[in-house]
Amino acid sequence: MMEELERLRVENRQLRQARASHAVVDQAIGVLTVLGQLPPCDGFTVLREVSQHTNIKLAQVVEQALKHGQGAALPDVVLGELHAALARQAASRPV
Template sequence: MERLRIENRQLHQALAPHAVIDQAIGVLTVVGQLPPHDGFAELREVSQHTNTKLTTVAERILTYAQGAPLADELLVELRAAVARRAFGTRPAT
């Protein structure tokens, strides 16, 4: 029984970051008028360019959507990622 409790706790911990990332993708989809797969690509790109964990970027996007300021570094990278997608100048991955 204890093993199942531990496994259940681990599964909940593993799923929590996915929910945050999915919600941030939703924000980018609406605000940036992007398809969902592009929203994830933008998150990943901002994460890589700022050397910030993907989950952290997603959390900050969610707080930004609720009215909090977004760090300049993240805002600049997010705008650049969206512009590259919009103008088709994204480097090959």
């Protein structure tokens, strides 16, 4: 009984963390939607591509995107890859 209770507590904690992370990612997608003029459905793809191509963890890319939305400069490597990812998304959209 105690093992099951502890397992449920751990699962509950993980779900709360996932929900909080998801909210932050959604905010970063909103920044990209406004600044990058792309549909929200493409926002996560752009964030993931920037993370993969720069070898920076997704959580860090999300954090940088949020700060950028508040006026902070992006590191050059992230900025360059962000532009490339936005261009790839624009090219893949139907005209």
